[in-house]
Amino acid sequence: MAIDESITLKKLEVFLAFMERNNLARVAEDLGQSVVSVHRALHSLEQAIGCPLFKLEGRNLVPQDTARRLAESARRVVAECEDGIHAVRDMAGINASRLRVGAIYSLTLHCIPHLIVGTKLRKDGLNIELTLGSNDELLQKLQDGRLDAIVIGVHDGIDSKRLITVPLFSDEMFLAVPLDSPYASRSEVDLHELANENFVTLADGFITSYSFNQMMENAGISPVIGMHVGDIFSLINLVSNGMGISLLPGRIASFTPRIKLISLRPGHTYSQHIALLFLNSREQDRNLLALAAEGRTYSRRLLQGGDFPMLGEAE
Incomplete structure (x- = not known):
């Protein structure tokens, strides 16, 4: 039987994330998507497969046995694909376990340590290399591919058409x-x-x-x-x-x-206005998604007056 063209690896990844987290909001944060987008992906996958995967209990989606069976196969499919991608990246000399982050000097006391530690907790084994410099230097290195992400001050003079922007504070x-x-x-x-x-x-x-x-x-x-x-x-x-x-x-x-x-x-x-930036061509990069999720967590906790120092005290 031919596989329905609307069954994509991305939808399977969203599905597996939901099977692990069992919470739409948490999956959305981890993947850097909206709750609506996550729900739409799950519903579209269910339709493409042609049988129910979830049942609705109140406002919660509850996986059925069909979903658990699909998850077993989906894990193997995604793992095989990831192994192939890693092998190709290794052949090309690209290390998928390395993330090159740039930042302006004044963020090294609180913001950058929080982002690095939080991202490494999300992505065990990830090696993060930090480069410090001026706003313009870091932006140029990002555009040249010498950095994967930067944390800088954003302003009207920056061309953001090719960039994903995650506001921090x-x-x-x-x-x-x-x-x-x-x-x-x-x-x-x-x-x-x-x-x-x-x-x-x-x-x-x-x-x-x-x-x-x-x-x-x-x-x-x-x-x-x-x-x-x-x-x-x-x-x-x-x-x-x-x-x-x-x-x-x-x-x-x-x-x-x-x-x-x-x-x-x-x-x-x-x-x-301080923000995390990376190229929109890398929006599906798992390492960058983890960094972006940690950036949103950092920003939210600042706004909520959490245990991060507030502006004027630090950041």
Whole structure:
């Protein structure tokens, strides 16, 4: 008998995930899909096979004996296909157990460790290689295929047509000053008060440099910039030692107690949007799906005030 063309490996994978988890919402999160898409895949598979696989009890889908029998065969089919793919990837020199992740420096204290640990728990044996760099450097490496995924600040200048974007969190920008600055006792500052101050900032290509430029442009200010630096840690040290002031995201507060972050008055506020990005041509990659699922978990727990530090304390 010919196999119905609507019976696909993807649907079998969704089916097996449901048989293991027995929960539509959890399967949807693991696979990076909507609950509706998961339910549709299961219903379509059932129709294609031509016999009932589940029964509805209340709002729950309950597998029948037919589903359990199908799962036995489906596991063998998917496993054989995976073995073949792994063998081909090995022949081509591509290591399926390696995930190359890039991130901006300021995310190394909380965000990136959580994502790495959580992803490795989801994918036992996965080797994650971390590369740090500026926003623009990491984006170029992703597009060139030198990285599998990146965690950076997103903005309107990024062409997202080829990218899958998983939002993680937003982080407000603050005025950063040394502890002995005249501004340190203030709870709020207007950007126009700073028009003649000496600023230090990051070089072009960093999300914080982009944010700095956007904020100054929005306020109509041409800032006096005494120095550009190539990493966030040098910038923090320069500010803390009185070499100038800067505009920095709230997560920087966790890196040092030697600078003061001061809120900006309404009309001058600005937030960075941090997200996980990978190419949409890799949207079915299991390693990236695990990373994306962990990213959504991280974001949700931040919003719910879970045990991750919140913005302004860390991330």
